[in-house]
Amino acid sequence: MDKRRRRQAKPSSCCSEEVSSIEWEFINMSEQEEDLIHRMYKLVGDRWALIAGRIPGRKAEEIERFWIMRHGEVYANRRRELKRYNS
Numbered sequence: 001m002d003k004r005r006r007r008q009a010k011p012s013s014c015c016s017e018e019v020s021s022i023e024w025e026f027i028n029m030s031e032q033e034e035d036l037i038h039r040m041y042k043l044v045g046d047r048w049a050l051i052a053g054r055i056p057g058r059k060a061e062e063i064e065r066f067w068i069m070r071h072g073e074v075y076a077n078r079r080r081e082l083k084r085y086n087s
Contacts, residue, residue: 027066034070037063 048060
């Protein structure tokens with residue numbers, strides 16, 4: 001029998017800093033930033049740190065969140081609803 005003990009991660013129930021993507025605030029990007037993100041994504045894929053390195057003042061997490069919010073199905077539905085509401 002194997003006598004080594006494995007460490008088990010303790011579930012964190014009270015103080016999780018992770019936020020559901022539904023609760024994210026929309027990130028405003030300039031047209032130039034959006035264009036650069038799209039072009040870089042075509043070249044390097046989802047290497048967010050590499051893309052963020054080309055945009056001064058932006059973090060990899062911010063770029064990834066922007067991409068998910070712009071291209072995710074849940075957010076696409078939200079954008080359609082907002083357009084109808086604002087029209």
